[in-house]
Amino acid sequence: MTVQLGTNIYRGNETPILLKDQDRLRHMYMLGKTGVGKSTVFQNMCLQDILNHRGVCFIDPHGESISWILKRIPKSHMENVILFDPSDAENPFGLNLLEASEERERDFLVAQVIEIFYKIFDPEKTGVIGPQFEHWLRSAALTVMAGPEGGSLLEIPKLFIDKRFELKKRQYVKDPMVQDFWQKQMASTSDFHKSEMLNYFTSKFGHFLNNRLMRNIIGQRKSSFSFEKILDGEKVLLVDLSKGKLGDMNAQMLGLILVAKLQAAVLKRSAVPAEKRYPFYLYVDEFQNMVTDAFASMLSESRKYGLGVHLTNQYFAQLPVKMQEAVLGNVGTLMAFEIGAEDAESLSKEFYPLKKQDFVDLPKYNFFIKLLIDGKTSNPFSGVSLPPVAEGSDNVHSIKLLNSLAYGLPAPLVEEEIADFMK
Ligand SMILES: Nc1ncnc2c1ncn2[C@@H]1O[C@H](COP(=O)(O)OP(=O)(O)OP(=O)(O)O)[C@@H](O)[C@H]1O
Ligand SMILES: [Mg+2]
CATH class of the missing domain: 3.40.50.300 (P-loop containing nucleotide triphosphate hydrolases)
Known part of the structure; x- marks a missing residue:
């Protein structure tokens, strides 16, 4: 044809x-x-x-x-x-980037989350988004996706501000690198540094999550199609x-x-x-x-x-x-x-x-x-x-x-x- x-x-x-x-x-x-x-x-x-x-x-x-x-x-x-x-x-549609049915797909999507943040906030890769933000974002995305119900982008910043929420999501994480991130790295990160990164996270995610239309679309765990x-x-x-x-x-x-x-x-x-x-x-x-x-x-x-x-x-x-x-x-x-x-x-x-x-x-x-x-x-x-x-x-x-x-x-x-x- x-x-x-x-x-x-x-x-x-x-x-x-x-x-x-x-x-x-x-x-x-x-x-x-x-x-x-x-x-x-x-x-x-x-x-x-x-x-x-x-x-x-x-x-x-x-x-x-x-x-x-x-x-x-x-x-x-x-x-x-x-x-x-x-x-x-x-009648918002759901569109969840972090929805994967197999490991390879999960890893691909997590890499995409990072690519997307670069594209939007640092397209020339000048250092606005650095290796550390990448690392935090990757670990958080994998944590959000680990549980049987999955999770959405909306849940990423919450992991860093709500200990109880972090523990709830963490219980399903099998990846030792990700467990290490929470147990060792995060545990030994100074409060000052944490709050600095957190501001950074909130300012980036805030663009999407504070908008009701967006929140209701990318916050849904199950995509509509x-x-x-x-x-x-x-x-x-x-x-x-x-x-x-x-x-x-x-x-x-x-x-x-x-x-x-x-x-x-x-x-x-x-x-x-x-x-x-x-x-x-x-x-x-x-x-x-x-x-x-x-x-x-x-x-x-x-x-x-x-x-x-x-x-x-x-x-x-x-x-x-x-x-x-x-x-x-x-x-x-x-x-x-x-x-x-x-x-x-x-x-x-x-x-x-x-x-x-x-x-x-x-x-x-x-x-x-x-x-x-x-x-x-x-x-x-x-x-x-x-x-x-x-x-x-x-x-x-x-x-x-x-x-x-x-x-x-x-x-x-x-x-x-x-x-x-x-x-
Ligand atoms: N082959 C054609 N014959 C007659 N009219 C046409 C033809 N192609 C496009 N048009 C008309 O020309 C106008 C501009 O076309 P179009 O919107 O496709 O341009 P465009 O290149 O996409 O512009 P932009 O970059 O601004 O989006 C439209 O009104 C369209 O209907
Ligand atoms: Mg056009």
């Missing part, structure tokens, strides 16, 4: 530009200035995927793409849709991360958690026989805030397990160097609309023999592409993107209602539960 990205027009002949399933698993990166039509390309692709019963996840930092897609989902496909709208205060089921059931997960009600940092946190959880589920697919690993497609718009460097460098592995990633943003130079290298080194299909002079300089090397000026002069909706075809990269050629698909039947209200009933929990219930396990 294929998805259409746009149309090539050569001497009056129009040819659809198609990307095959297998080639999509080698990922796609799209670049272009504001207003050139990037989000529209993803929206059109995602809609084709939905209509073709493909499994997809679309992470949208603005919310506009999600409402666009929702307005075009026919009744017959409604049941497959999971709409995650974190601004729904009445399982990424494994989404992957294998070819479901459609639409994530609306518009910052209005959430704030920048909270939206970013949720995006990072979702990508980490998706990645964890993908890695578990090594246990699923290859013929049963249905391709699954992830779209991340303005991806630079939503994925960690580690995610980008794991792209080559994701392919093996059937995850095809589609990324876009406005400026290449804005990405951390490691991310730039990982993206260029790992994506099979590269697409560029009009870009700024600086980006044109670095990208034109990828698009040889095109020149810098070719990218700076591109009219809206026009692009150059190096397309992966049966595992081989084509020479660069030009294309025009598809205009936005017209609106279809309006099932938005029913989709929203079905979703909050199926996946959300009433806020008072969630708050009661959280208060209960924070005792």
Whole structure:
């Protein structure tokens, strides 16, 4: 099966530009200035995927793409849709980063917690988050996860301020390193140093946990949906991360958690026989805030397990160097609309023999592409993107209602539960 990205027009002949399933698993990166039509390309692709019963996840930092897609989902496909709208205060979904069913997954997620904190608070790794914070965070996360009921991010800072709570959670810890952390290291840490670290913890976690919307989402121990089921059931997960009600940092946190959880589920697919690993497609718009460097460098592995990633943003130079290298080194299909002079300089090397000026002069909706075809990269050629698909039947209200009933929990219930396990 294929998805259409746009149309090539050569001497009056129009040819659809198609990307095959297998080639999509080698990922796609799209670049272009504001207003050139990037989000529209993803929206059109995602809609084709939905209509073709493909499994997809679309992470949208603005919310506009999600409402666009929702307005075009026919009744017959409604049941497959999971709409995650974190601004729904009445029926919050649960999203627990620290939920693991096996040891390897647990270790992967704990490493992700640390990556996420670096990404949000210290992306250049200047020492704002140092080895000591990492160590405390790792030990605390493993402690929270040790018990039969598991635990959430919300419980991490509490471990350091409530001895009784610490002992309650610690009783399940089998890992001798973690036991040592509490029994020896913490016991011999001076109160002054402890309170210094604690302030540090509280200030970092406070961003998320003092916001009622966030607390009710990432504080729940059981996530509302399982990424494994989404992957294998070819479901459609639409994530609306518009910052209005959430704030920048909270939206970013949720995006990072979702990508980490998706990645964890993908890695578990090594246990699923290859013929049963249905391709699954992830779209991340303005991806630079939503994925960690580690995610980008794991792209080559994701392919093996059937995850095809589609990324876009406005400026290449804005990405951390490691991310730039990982993206260029790992994506099979590269697409560029009009870009700024600086980006044109670095990208034109990828698009040889095109020149810098070719990218700076591109009219809206026009692009150059190096397309992966049966595992081989084509020479660069030009294309025009598809205009936005017209609106279809309006099932938005029913989709929203079905979703909050199926996946959300009433806020008072969630708050009661959280208060209960924070005792
Ligand atoms: N091929 C097309 N033909 C006609 N209109 C288009 C086409 N592609 C996009 N548009 C329209 O152009 C406008 C900008 O498109 P879009 O939002 O996709 O740009 P963008 O590159 O994502 O911009 P930003 O970086 O600001 O998010 C939208 O109103 C969209 O409907
Ligand atoms: Mg856009």
